[in-house]
Each structure stands twice: as structure tokens, then as C-alpha cells.
Amino acid sequence: MNLLVAVDGLTQSTPPLAKVSIALPADIPSEKVWVRYVLYGPLGGHGSDAARKPDSQLIEIIAAVEGKRAARMKMLVWAPGCKIQTFDIPIQESADVYESFVCSPLPTITLVGRIKNAHVNGKKPAEVRVVYLASWACSFFGFVDCMVPQASVGTAIPNLQGIFEIDVPDFSADPISSDSDRGAEFQLVLREVKSWNLIAFLEPESETLRTPSRALRIVPTYPANLAFSARKIKR
Numbered sequence: 001m002n003l004l005v006a007v008d009g010l011t012q013s014t015p016p017l018a019k020v021s022i023a024l025p026a027d028i029p030s031e032k033v034w035v036r037y038v039l040y041g042p043l044g045g046h047g048s049d050a051a052r053k054p055d056s057q058l059i060e061i062i063a064a065v066e067g068k069r070a071a072r073m074k075m076l077v078w079a080p081g082c083k084i085q086t087f088d089i090p091i092q093e094s095a096d097v098y099e100s101f102v103c104s105p106l107p108t109i110t111l112v113g114r115i116k117n118a119h120v121n122g123k124k125p126a127e128v129r130v131v132y133l134a135s136w137a138c139s140f141f142g143f144v145d146c147m148v149p150q151a152s153v154g155t156a157i158p159n160l161q162g163i164f165e166i167d168v169p170d171f172s173a174d175p176i177s178s179d180s181d182r183g184a185e186f187q188l189v190l191r192e193v194k195s196w197n198l199i200a201f202l203e204p205e206s207e208t209l210r211t212p213s214r215a216l217r218i219v220p221t222y223p224a225n226l227a228f229s230a231r232k233i234k235r
Contacts, residue, residue, distance in 0.1 A: 020073055020089060020097045022059040028103065030056045033079045034151040036134075037061060038141045039070035047141065049149075050075075059101075063091045074141055076134070076176075077101050078151060081108075083174045086140060106174055108167040114225045115162035115190070115202060125193040128164045128202065130154045132171065133215065135182040150187070157193075163225065172220045186216040190230055200230035 024030060035050035046065045053060075059077070063070045075087040082103035089097055113128070132153045138146040158164040168186065171177040177184045188202035203214045205227040211217055214231075 017062055017064040017067075017069055018091050018093065018096055020061045020063050020075075020091075020099070022075075022077060022087075023098065023100045024057045024059065024079070025101070025103050026057065028057075028079045028082075028101075029054070030059055033059065033077060033101070035059050035061075035075060035077050036137065036149040037073055037075040039063060039065050040072040040074070041065060041070040042068050045141065045143070047146070063097070069093070076137060076140065076149070079103060080153075080169070082106055084134075084171075084176045086176060107170045109170045109221060110165060111168050111222050112163070112165045112224050112226065113188070113202070113228050115158055115164070115228050115230055116205070117162075117230050124199075125157075126190050126199060127155050127157050127193050128166065129189050129191055130166055130168055131187045131189065132169070133185050133187055134177070135184055136177060139182055153186075158190075170220060171218045178218070184218055185211045185213070186218060188216060188228065198233045200232045202228040203231055204228055 022035070024033060030052040031054050033052065036047065037050060038045050038047040043065050050059050050061055061073070063073055070091050072091060073087070073089045075089070076084055077087070078084045079101070083106045085101055087099055089099065091097065111130070130153050132151045134149045137149045154166040154168050156164040156166040171184060190199045190202055191197060192199060201214070204210045204216050209217045209219065209222070209226070
């Protein structure tokens with residue numbers, strides 16, 4: 001009996017793991033928010049995208065890796081219409097942390113593109129997806145190299161002539177993204193509508209707007225009917 005009481009008392013005295021909660025503005029549901037974070041602690045740095053709950057105004061993350069408490073968390077948060085906000089949060093034992101995401105308005109710009117070989121997908125319905133690649137985030141998280149964080153920022157259905165139109169965030173007006181050494185870029189892909197299977201990467205033909213990795217540079221404006229070549233995915 002005494003042993004059972006002692007074990008039960010030990011279990012109850014174990015402090016719960018700390019939780020980090022990010023409160024969102026009332027008009028921004030969590031399912032529209034992109035959150036990338038890295039936890040630092042005894043097991044090194046471990047990163048992930050935060051899970052999002054529908055109809056919730058909170059992003060909640062347990063500050064632990066494999067049951068071991070993290071000592072620090074770094075995080076970047078973005079929502080449509082807002083600039084990116086970064087956090088650097090020390091974790092204190094079992095004390096929960098509460099922070100707020102403040103939406104600093106970020107304008108959008110219109111990208112009108114034209115896929116030169118629009119027949120690449122045959123008769124299957126396809127859409128263009130624009131992905132924001134945040135290469136700068138590797139340095140922010142303290143990594144020499146990392147899997148570049150990426151967020152989907154828009155989709156559009158091209159017409160029969162391969163022309164599509166998408167409103168994308170003007171990240172050139174976001175200091176966190178534009179002032180960093182490693183920068184950022186837009187990657188455009190053509191994918192099947194229902195299955196989301198990738199069909200091709202879309203590469204801008206303009207040398208001034210094409211990055212070394214053959215993605216699209218982030219600039220304040222784009223010329224109308226910007227030409228893209230479809231580089232098919234090898235299966």
C-alpha cells in the first residue's frame with residue numbers, strides 16, 4: 001500500500017509539459033494561417049508545421065520533443081493579407097506561454113501568366129499553384145542548410161490558352177522576407193485538380209525574373225502575360 005501511494009504521488013508531482021499558444025485576430029481563422037516552428041533542447045533542433053484546428057482562434061504547440069521539454073522555440077507565422085511575424089520564445093519548465101499574432105497589412109499584386117506548352121496535361125483538369133519558398137528562414141532558425149519552409153499562397157485554373165491570373169502577397173514589401181540575405185522566391189507548379197498530383201514545374205522565361213533555381217523572383221509588379229515553360233515531372 002505504501003509503495004502504491006509513493007508511486008501515485010510521484011506520478012502526480014510530474015509537471016505537465018509547457019504549451020505555447022498563439023492567439024489570432026478574430027477575423028483570421030487558424031486554418032488559413034501558416035506556422036513553421038523549431039524546438040531547441042536536449043535532442044537538438046526539431047522543426048514542423050503547426051497543426052491547425054478549424055474554427056479556432058488559437059495555434060497550440062506542445063513545447064517538447066519525444067517527451068523531453070524544449071528550452072526554446074522559434075516560430076514564423078503568416079496569414080493572407082498580413083506580413084510575416086517571427087517569435088523567439090524561451091520555455092520555462094511547465095509554464096505555458098501565450099503570444100499574439102498581430103496582422104500588419106501586406107498588399108497583394110496580380111500575377112497574370114501564360115503557360116506556353118499549355119497542352120502538357122492533355123485533357124485532365126489542372127490548376128496552377130503558387131508556393132512561397134522562405135529560404136531566409138533557414139538562417140532565422142539557425143541552420144546553415146535546411147528543408148526550406150514553404151507556404152501555398154494561391155491557386156488558379158488556366159484557360160485553354162494556358163493563361164491564368166492569381167493575386168499573390170507582395171512579399172517585396174515585407175522587411176522580414178525582402179531584407180534577409182538568403183531571400184525568398186515563388187515556385188509555380190501545375191497539378192491535377194482532384195488528386196493534386198504534380199504535372200510540371202512552371203519556369204519563367206524572363207531571365208530577369210528567373211531565380212538560379214528557376215523559380216520566380218519576388219518583385220513589386222509583374223508584366224502582363226508573363227511567359228512560363230512547363231517542365232514535366234518525371235515519374
